[in-house]
Amino acid sequence: MRRDDRDDPFDDIFREIERMMEDMMADGQRLDRGDQSGFASSTHVDVHETEDAIRVIADLPGVEKDDISIQCDGTSVTVSAQSGHREYDERVDLPGRVDAHSGAATYNNGILEVAFDRTESSTNIDVQ
Template identity: 60%
Template sequence: MRRDDRDEPFDDLFREIERMMNDMMAGGDVGFESRTDTDAGFGADTHVDVHDTEEEVRVIADLPGVEKQNIELECDGKTLTISARSDHREYDERVSLPRRVNEHTASATYNNGVLEVVFEPAEQSSDISLE
């Protein structure tokens, strides 16, 4: 007996999801970029989040297998550069911050493979009056 497609309205959707999953598992292109090169950026096992609130800009990065003494942080007010190394790889990530921060107020903690860096926002530019 031939099945009527009208009986299963989501059949096409499920078929497409299954095709995409099969392509992904086989290493095919499913329409998004994925980094597998361990020398470029943090790699697949690391995640970076940036949270911007009125009071602060917070950057949270997963750095599995990295010792605290092997982490270097640098900020120019617009970009945070995180450099770290472990026995198996080197990490070098530049994180664009959502707004200008005062890099001199930064505080950083590293606990159980999670790096957290907090910045105060930079003071707003003042108006210059003409005389």
């Protein structure tokens, strides 16, 4: 619904609110039609690091544990998941190098947590 108050000092604010609401409604309609928007638009992902480990925590509401796939190459983690309403597919660059084989994941109440042990970024090589 469009307002007809041309002299209203709050018209710019109302116009911006209407624009944001229309954008929000359009996003919801795209998701309902099967848009594969993934983490970037609607899911919260955090990366926490300590001296010994790096943890990736992601919100995956409505996803079953068996529908989650996690891959790590030592410098990034790719999380893929699927629910009845949307698919998630996100690559997260890690702030340091990790031992990909040390990964351990838990999933509880829509929250995925993946922890990795840090590893040295380079290895000493002896010349023989």
